Amino acid sequence: MLHQQIDQKISEKEAWALRRQLGIPNNKRLWVLACMDERLPVEKALGIGEGDAHIFRNAGGLVTDDAIRSAMLTTQFFGTKEIIVINHTECGMMTASGDFLSEVLRNQGIDVDQVNVDPALPELKLPKGVFSKWIKTFTDVDESCTQQVELLRNSFLIPQDVVIHGYIWEVENMSLRRPYKRLSEKVNTASAMNTKTTKHTQPVLEIGSLIE
Numbered sequence: 374m375l376h377q378q379i380d381q382k383i384s385e386k387e388a389w390a391l392r393r394q395l396g397i398p399n400n401k402r403l404w405v406l407a408c409m410d411e412r413l414p415v416e417k418a419l420g421i422g423e424g425d426a427h428i429f430r431n432a433g434g435l436v437t438d439d440a441i442r443s444a445m446l447t448t449q450f451f452g453t454k455e456i457i458v459i460n461h462t463e464c465g466m467m468t469a470s471g472d473f474l475s476e477v478l479r480n481q482g483i484d485v486d487q488v489n490v491d492p493a494l495p496e497l498k499l500p501k502g503v504f505s506k507w508i509k510t511f512t513d514v515d516e517s518c519t520q521q522v523e524l525l526r527n528s529f530l531i532p533q534d535v536v537i538h539g540y541i542w543e544v545e546n547m548s549l550r551r552p553y554k555r556l557s558e559k560v561n562t563a564s565a566m567n568t569k570t571t572k573h574t575q576p577v578l579e580i581g582s583l584i585e
């Protein structure tokens with residue numbers, strides 16, 4: 374009967390609109406922390422769709438106070454059981470140091486020691502000299518990703534049973550990998566491929582000699 378299909382659709386729409394009031398978590402019970410970079414398509418990278426996750430993005434995909442705030446809310450109150458961090462190669466946060474960026478702002482007349490980091494919460498102040506650290510630049514994406522996971526795992530605001538993992542999105546080949554697991558390093562040289570050699574110590578396949 375048609376009315377059954379209509380009623381079903383109305384029920385589904387109501388459940389979608391009233392999710393928070395009904396205590397329905399997102400489909401995958403997932404919170405994602407990802408960099409804001411336009412080359413990182415979060416849903417595509419994770420193979421998830423509409424309604425599957427709460428997604429938090431900032432510069433770098435880093436654990437900041439607001440990231441902790443959001444992670445705390447989703448895990449403590451909205452039924453989220455899993456966290457995935459996505460950082461990426463060629464991240465803008467690796468292109469300059471915090472001190473350099475602070476200097477650029479100072480040269481524009483901005484007093485970085487007198488900044489309201491949260492205009493709606495003036496009580497939240499940075500001690501003098503901390504602004505550069507607050508920007509949170511980093512120098513190694515694999516190291517940074519691992520750190521973000523540890524920071525979240527060690528946060529007392531996030532329940533201990535929440536499962537937390539981190540991945541790197543490679544913008545150069547649009548795919549996800551685990552931290553420190555760069556396939557390119559295993560496939561571009563004979564030595565990395567652990568090429569079998571003869572007793573005369575020459576590799577069976579020597580890329581350089583083949584080219585010559």
Ligand SMILES: [Zn+2]
Binds near residue numbers: 409410432463464466
């Ligand atoms: Zn980035």
